[in-house]
Amino acid sequence: MASSAAQTIARPEPTTHRLTVLIALGDAARAEQLADTLAASDDLLPTLAGSGMGQAADVALVDEAALESRAVSPATPCVLLSRRAGHERSAGNLFATLPASADSLLIAAALRLAASGYRISKSGPSEAHGDFHGELSEDETPDDNQPRAALSPREAEVLALLAEGAPNKVIARRLNISVHTAKFHVAAILIKLGAANRTDAIAIAMRQGLVLV
Numbered sequence: 741m742a743s744s745a746a747q748t749i750a751r752p753e754p755t756t757h758r759l760t761v762l763i764a765l766g767d768a769a770r771a772e773q774l775a776d777t778l779a780a781s782d783d784l785l786p787t788l789a790g791s792g793m794g795q796a797a798d799v800a801l802v803d804e805a806a807l808e809s810r811a812v813s814p815a816t817p818c819v820l821l822s823r824r825a826g827h828e829r830s831a832g833n834l835f836a837t838l839p840a841s842a843d844s845l846l847i848a849a850a851l852r853l854a855a856s857g858y859r860i861s862k863s864g865p866s867e868a869h870g871d872f873h874g875e876l877s878e879d880e881t882p883d884d885n886q887p888r889a890a891l892s893p894r895e896a897e898v899l900a901l902l903a904e905g906a907p908n909k910v911i912a913r914r915l916n917i918s919v920h921t922a923k924f925h926v927a928a929i930l931i932k933l934g935a936a937n938r939t940d941a942i943a944i945a946m947r948q949g950l951v952l953v
Contacts, residue, residue, distance in 0.1 A: 746798075757783070757873050758782075758783055758784060759783060759784050759785065759799060759851065759852065759855050760785045760786075760787060760796055760797045760798045760799075761778060761784050761785065761786045761787065761797065761798070761799055761801060761815065761851055762786075762787055762797035762799075762800040762801070762812060763775055763778075763786055763787070763788050763789060763800075763801045763802070763914065764789035764800060764801070764802045764803070764804045764806035764811050764812060765789075765801070765802070765806065765821065766805045766806070767803075768801055768927040771788055771789075772788070773843060774786070774801065775787075775788055775849065777844040778844065778847075778848055778851075781848060783852070783923075784848060784852075784877040789806070790880060795821060797812070797813075797816050798816075798817075798855045799816065799817050799818070799819065799851050799854050799855040800812040800816045800817070800818045800819070801818075801819050801821065801847065802818050802819070802820055802821070802952060803820065803821050803822070803840070804820070804822060804823075804824070807820055807834065812833070813831065814832075814833050815833065817833055817835045817854040817855060817857070818833050818834050818835060818854070819835060819836045819837075819838060819847065819850045819851055820836065820837045820838070821835055821838055821839070821840045821842065821847070822837050822838070822839065823840045823842060825946060835850075835853075835854035835858065835859050836850045836853070836854055836859070836931075839883055842936070843936035843937055844934070845930070845936070845937045845938075846930055846931075846936050846937070848927075849926075849927035849928075849930045849931055850927075850931060852923075852924070852927050853927055853928065853931060856924075870909075890932070891929065891932060891950065894915070894925060895925055895928060895929050895932070897915060898911055898915070898922065898925040898926060898929060899929055899941070899942075899945055899950060899951060900951060901914060901915075902926065902941060902942060903942050903945070903951045904927070904940055908922045908923055908926065909922075911925075911926070926938070927940055933945060933948075936951070
């Protein structure tokens with residue numbers, strides 16, 4: 741008679757799909773630094789251009805040179821790091837434009853959204869065409885002529901929890917959503933507010949009257 745232990749089969753832990761990010765930047769040091777930073781995420785798998793992984797990439801991080809040279813497959817959504825103040829869209833696979841000095845957290849958020857099919861504009865992620873422009877200065881005051889970021893009701897709830905300092909796991913538990921969904925909402929908030937990180941997002945939200953303390 742077979743023992744009960746022999747009948748017990750250990751089930752493998754479910755694996756999270758990691759998005760393959762092709763990094764094609766002229767600045768090799770910057771490319772390696774971003775690759776190391778993005779690799780620390782549990783859902784991003786960065787690879788440098790020239791490694792032979794380009795065709796398998798889910799999303800690409802490029803600069804003007806890579807974009808204009810068609811170094812990335814036209815089928816791959818791209819996030820552009822631009823040194824120009826107003827880069828005009830020049831490729832159908834360009835889903836977002838960020839300042840060259842953008843924070844790695846903002847870059848990661850843009851990559852996730854672009855890989856999910858969102859074209860990112862300053863008014864937020866959407867299916868419509870648009871670019872994200874603007875520097876990420878902490879002391880930058882919002883333009884009174886610019887409308888407030890239009891957050892969804894769920895994003896407003898997530899923002900309120902961010903203001904309390906809640907991490908993604910706490911946000912997920914409080915709102916009864918998955919951690920992955922919480923990450924997605926946080927990424928959308930960062931993009932909509934044009935924030936470099938969570939702290940910057942709260943500062944901007946306070947200036948716009950989106951959260952009260």
